[in-house]
Amino acid sequence: MSQLPDQPVTGGAPLLSVAGVSKAFGDNQVLQSVDLTVERGEVVAIIGASGSGKTTLLRCLNGLETPDAGVVRVGDVSVDFGAGFAGRGGAKALERARGTLRDQSAMVFQHYNLFPHRTVIENVVEGPVVVQGRAREDALEDARALLERVGLGDKADAYPHQLSGGQQQRVGIVRALALKPELLLFDEPTSALDPELVGDVLLLMRDLAAEGWTMVVVTHELQFAREVASKVAFVDSGAVLEMGPPAQVLGAPQEERTQQFVRRLTHPL
Amino acid sequence: MDIDWSLFWDSLGPLALAAVAGTIPLALASFALGMVLAVGAALARLSRNRLVSALARLYISVIRGTPLLVQLFVVFYGLPSLGLVIDPWPSAIIALSLNVGGYAAEVVRAAILSVDKGQWEAAYMVGMSRRTALRRVILPQAARVAVPPLSNTFISLVKDTSLTSLILVSEMFRKAQEIAAFTQEFMLLYIEAGIVYWVICLALSSGQLRIERRLERHVAVA
Numbered sequence: 001m002s003q004l005p006d007q008p009v010t011g012g013a014p015l016l017s018v019a020g021v022s023k024a025f026g027d028n029q030v031l032q033s034v035d036l037t038v039e040r041g042e043v044v045a046i047i048g049a050s051g052s053g054k055t056t057l058l059r060c061l062n063g064l065e066t067p068d069a070g071v072v073r074v075g076d077v078s079v080d081f082g083a084g085f086a087g088r089g090g091a092k093a094l095e096r097a098r099g100t101l102r103d104q105s106a107m108v109f110q111h112y113n114l115f116p117h118r119t120v121i122e123n124v125v126e127g128p129v130v131v132q133g134r135a136r137e138d139a140l141e142d143a144r145a146l147l148e149r150v151g152l153g154d155k156a157d158a159y160p161h162q163l164s165g166g167q168q169q170r171v172g173i174v175r176a177l178a179l180k181p182e183l184l185l186f187d188e189p190t191s192a193l194d195p196e197l198v199g200d201v202l203l204l205m206r207d208l209a210a211e212g213w214t215m216v217v218v219t220h221e222l223q224f225a226r227e228v229a230s231k232v233a234f235v236d237s238g239a240v241l242e243m244g245p246p247a248q249v250l251g252a253p254q255e256e257r258t259q260q261f262v263r264r265l266t267h268p269l
Numbered sequence: 270m271d272i273d274w275s276l277f278w279d280s281l282g283p284l285a286l287a288a289v290a291g292t293i294p295l296a297l298a299s300f301a302l303g304m305v306l307a308v309g310a311a312l313a314r315l316s317r318n319r320l321v322s323a324l325a326r327l328y329i330s331v332i333r334g335t336p337l338l339v340q341l342f343v344v345f346y347g348l349p350s351l352g353l354v355i356d357p358w359p360s361a362i363i364a365l366s367l368n369v370g371g372y373a374a375e376v377v378r379a380a381i382l383s384v385d386k387g388q389w390e391a392a393y394m395v396g397m398s399r400r401t402a403l404r405r406v407i408l409p410q411a412a413r414v415a416v417p418p419l420s421n422t423f424i425s426l427v428k429d430t431s432l433t434s435l436i437l438v439s440e441m442f443r444k445a446q447e448i449a450a451f452t453q454e455f456m457l458l459y460i461e462a463g464i465v466y467w468v469i470c471l472a473l474s475s476g477q478l479r480i481e482r483r484l485e486r487h488v489a490v491a
Contacts, residue, residue: 064390091317095399103396113391117409127395130405179395 015040015183015214021060021070021081023053023238030056032238033070038183038231043215045225045246048235049261054218057235058187061216062105063098074104075182105183106176110191112168114160120171121147121156124178132179139178146174150204166197170204177208184208186217202228222265226250234258273454277461280448284441284465291440293469295358296427299365303426304419306370311377312403325374332371338432340364345436361433369426376418380411413484420477424470431466441465 016038023031030053038044048054059065061072069082077100085094114123124143128134147153150170152163160168169189176184186205190198202224209215209228219225225232225246232249234242234257242249242258253259313325332340345360355363384407392402434443442462449458 062394064393099396099398102393107390107394109387109391109394111387113385113387113394115388115391115406117413126405127397130401131396175395 014038015042015075016061016216017071017073018057018061019071019073021057021067021072023056023060023065023067030238031060031067034235034238034240036233036240036243038214038216040214041212042230043209043213043217043228044231044233045229046216046218046233046235047220047222047225047261052235053238054235055187056238058107058185058216058218061101061183061185062107063101064107066094066098072101074101077101077104104181105185106179106181107185107187108169108172108176108189110188112160112165112172112192114168114171114175116160119157119159120152120163123160123171124175127175127179143174143178146177147171150174151200164197165193166200169193169197169201173201173204173208182214184213184215186215186219188218188220190219190221220265222250222262234261236261273457276452276454277457280445280458280461281465283444283448284462287439287441287444288465288469291438291444292427292430292442295361295365295430295433295438295440296423298362299369299430300423300426302362302366303369303373306366307373307377308408310370310374311381314374314378315381329371329374332368333375337364337368337429338435340368341432341436357433357437357439360436361430361438365426365429365433368429369422373419373422376415376422377411380415381407383414384410416480416484417477420473420480424473424477427469427473428466431462 014037016036018034018036021031021034022029034053034057036044036057046054046057056065060067060070061074063072063079067081071078071080071082073079079097079101085091085097114120115126118126121140121143124146125136125139128139128142129136144153144156147156150173152167152170152174155163155167155171160171163171169192172189189205190201193201198221202221205215205217205224206228217224217229227246229246231243232246233240234249234253234255236255236257242253242255248254249258250262253262310325310328313321314329316322316325341361341364344355344364345357348355381403388406388410389402392406397405430438430440431442433440434446437443445458445462449455452458
């Protein structure tokens with residue numbers, strides 16, 4: 001198994017900190033002053049019911065959603081969404097701020113969102129070559145190594161629609177890795193997959209965790225959260241209700257809402 | 270009615286020549302310019318800048334709300350009273366491309382909006398700006414959606430070029446009028462011109478099918 005390029009180093013200041021992040025869609029207050037800290041090398045699983053705000057929280061971390069208030073900091077980039085983006089030039093400044101924040105992380109989407117008009121390898125090198133300005137040959141070489149590593153070396157020239165869902169999602173993960181981000185964000189990466197294809201993706205994510213990648217994972221896979229996550233955050237009604245090691249949050253939840261949620265997922269009948 | 274077949278065959282050459290030298294280049298040039306206008310107007314229409322968006326809306330509304338013949342006459346017979354005299358050919362290209370631009374703008378806009386929101390997000394995620402995302406990710410996918418309706422627009426345009434005979438452009442229909450006036454065989458010549466248009470459009474339709482198939486190669490059928 002080949003090594004991933006530029007593995008992040010564990011330790012030091014927290015890689016991600018979120019303070020007082022709020023977000024409303026119209027009258028619907030989706031996030032209510034959320035705080036969250038993720039250390040380098042940590043894997044944080046965000047769990048919670050549909051509509052609890054967990055995906056919105058994740059999307060605030062890379063500016064795909066714009067919080068109404070609060071500060072999001074990833075590495076050296078800190079954006080205070082509460083101030084400074086109103087009035088003339090505000091929209092442009094906000095766009096720039098979201099751009100710099102976005103460059104700190106890479107995201108894996110629930111529905112993969114691969115570029116359908118480009119081959120697998122073109123999907124992977126699009127960001128490195130077009131945006132980061134890396135030499136095409138270099139980027140292609142890295143991309144081939146990464147695809148090889150996830151068992152898709154022979155699919156480099158295939159188009160996304162020719163792959164299974166599990167294969168597409170592994171390409172989605174490789175596309176994210178190729179950007180060499182500090183932080184990996186996963187938005188329910190296995191929710192759209194047929195049950196028999198979920199395992200491959202989760203195993204790959206477990207490997208990445210073991211290699212020291214910092215990951216924030218919105219997921220319904222309690223087993224993954226239990227075995228891979230260093231921390232589990234339970235989100236309810238737009239707030240982090242409970243957060244701690246998996247054994248605590250999933251094994252002995254303190255809050256009644258968490259207890260109910262965990263029970264429902266472990267004993268659906 | 271007796272059909273003067275020898276006149277039919279004798280006219281076919283000049284009509285075909287006028288189609289090749291007039292109708293087709295006129296349609297191609299107007300369509301190319303019109304598509305530039307269409308993409309510009311579609312993007313302007315989608316702009317967050319209200320003034321830009323309103324101007325695009327006005328352009329589209331005026332073009333779609335007035336007859337092409339009126340547009341041709343304004344450019345060729347109207348502008349000279351403002352001191353702006355433009356020859357038949359450029360007048361025709363200006364009016365036709367403005368016209369096509371207005372119609373195609375709505376097609377292009379709808380095609381852009383039809384691209385899944387997740388594609389924008391993935392483009393942003395890999396670090397693209399809005400402009401790069403449009404160019405690299407959104408427009409190529411929108412193009413696929415836009416080809417069938419735009420092919421229809423192009424076929425309409427080919428037929429609409431016949432109107433430019435009224436501003437003295439020497440395209441095929443004007444050639445047919447000239448021969449008809451000379452020989453007094455109006456029915457024969459106009460039917461013959463119709464047949465040539467029809468043949469051109471048949472060829473375009475089959476070309477359209479081929480392009481669509483080519484574009485669908487890399488997309489799963491939803």
